Amino acid sequence: MQTPKVTNQPTIKRLPSYLHIIESAQREGKEYISGTVIAEELKLEPIQVRKDLALTGIVGKPRIGFPVDELIQAIYSFLEWDKEHRAILIGAGNLGTALMGYREFNKRGMNIVAAFDLDKNKIGNSLHGTPVYSLGQMSEKIEELEVDMALLTVPSGHAQAVADLLVRAGIRAIWNFTNVKLKVPEEVIVQKEDLSSGYAVLSVKMRLTNSQKAQAGAS
């Protein structure tokens, strides 16, 4: 396989967790890490880890594993986390503030350069080092700051209206933390972060576990 398909979503979603482990191996001074070790840490199959890592193009050495530094670099490059992604955040409530304070994003190339809100008490101040502007200044700032993406953390009632503003201001990628399905032109990328879906999975797992226990008790 010369160029494996790069659109395997499950694989892409696993890469950050691999990165975590590989980086901690790096901190421990290890030069190599094997797929087996990563798999054990994450309770996955070694074969799956190796296949996922193959996507980055790095080849491992039998008996010792993959070169840590190269692997980290390759994952960063695959995700374009080695380049700066300038982001803005709209809605500086609790969730928005939490995201601005999330250090990991910085390491992953995301730079939240400005936040926007309606709250007069927040406007003009800064949160976790990010200046907060009024919504009215958004278009202007998007241009001025050369923004690549927007994190949307407004109350759901305002989500679509703000998304429309963002699109008109030229934003091409929106990370949507609201529970609203946004209607945007097809060339605009929307990544929806859906808390309910995680809760749904958890709920079903709990139900299955409980019914298993009930069965075990009955038999």
Next chain:
Amino acid sequence: MQTPKVTNQPTIKRLPSYLHIIESAQREGKEYISGTVIAEELKLEPIQVRKDLALTGIVGKPRIGFPVDELIQAIYSFLEWDKEHRAILIGAGNLGTALMGYREFNKRGMNIVAAFDLDKNKIGNSLHGTPVYSLGQMSEKIEELEVDMALLTVPSGHAQAVADLLVRAGIRAIWNFTNVKLKVPEEVIVQKEDLSSGYAVLSVKMRLTNSQKAQAGAS
């Protein structure tokens, strides 16, 4: 198929978004909704929506669709969102506070009955109506309040230690919002909410779009 497999994760993750649309149809007074309409709203294939909904056991009528009230009830029941899930939250920072204020959880059967933190200023007060206790009171309160699950929103450095406490206190399900892979006994369910994985997907989408544009420009 008499009993379709109930462990189709992608399907389960889509159910909440279906629910959203079906409930808004209900608010508009509609008695029936077709898979086609739901699919259009979410930009999915109608066939996929129908197949997913089949999991709930509800049968639709040709030409008009699925009965709204029954469908909602069936999804709730499938996810056990028609029963109360008593939850606690550990780590009343920005993210934790945001989650406590997230009204949708209440509608979905989740009742956050207590929060725990180390911050003296928070302990004794309440946030969004949820009382905040000290971490030391946790085991006691878990028993007293008959808690089913725990939302973990502490700084990653404390995640494993708190998880150990939770397990010892008898918690069987943890919704993990930290970026730490928790080590817990296998009978304990952990649902990890991984922000980085969403960002990874978004990043790759952005890269592909940009390289497409570059190609289009070059040709």
Next chain:
DNA sequence: CGCTTTTCGCGAAATAATTATAGATTAAAG
């Protein structure tokens, strides 16, 4: 009423993702 259209359900086909197998490579032990 009979024709047309929409939508459903089922079984089958196609596609995507994971897991298994086989052979090759290399470090370390004997």
Next chain:
DNA sequence: CTTTAATCTATAATTATTTCGCGAAAAGCG
């Protein structure tokens, strides 16, 4: 220097998930 065990790659097989094709049901309409 040979053997052993761990790990890799590549290909094949399996399993999971999505999509298709077809016949049937039901509403709307002439």
